[in-house]
Amino acid sequence: MTKEILVVDDDEKILRIFNLLIKSFGYSPILVNDPVKGLEMLRDNPPALILLDLMMSPMSGLEFLEERRKVPGASNVPVVILSALRLNNEEFAPYADSVAEVIVKPVEPAQLKEIIARYT
Template sequence: MNTLKPKILLVENDQAILQLMEILLKNMGYEPVLVENGIDALQLVRREPPAMILLDIMMTPISGWEFLERLRSEPAHKEIPVILFTASTTVMERMAQMNDPRLGILHKPVTPSELKRSIEQYLL
């Protein structure tokens, strides 16, 4: 059964949010994979690509944007849907410039139903 669950990678450096999202995503029937930074996340994607990535922007050592650039530079991972999961308001412009149909955004904080709706919209 486990193999049928879509794997969702969450890249987020806030522990409290990681813990919450793990429960929420599990409840929604997904298999959450939790990573605290972009470097680890890239390695994980290369090892076993997820069905979707939820990506925080303000992270160290590499920001969400840098992670996204490196991810999209690898042809194998161009198609993975990414939802920016951020508290920042200044991302819209940059998003518009990227013109990536597989890129969405969720503004923190979100309700579980908003999260679910958004994931369902972008999940392949």
């Protein structure tokens, strides 16, 4: 069975690109443009990895991480933040235990492939 990668990003262009890339890497993408739907997906069918944007609505990526803590078994799923927003250490500290890695966008395809392989 192919490992599933949940991509939570409200930018449709990013989702389309990640869909193509993740498929080309041999994984099954689960694409959601709404973080609330992402949490629902996480409850219903935990993926191998979550790729998460920070700047979204109606819930930010950091709020997603807070809500994720309430989902049984979700803490076992690694989260990689892919965002144009840079967090300082003080902003990131409360989430350090919830995030495997933070990557600043844009991300190159080879880098994305390496990140996915590292955590799945």
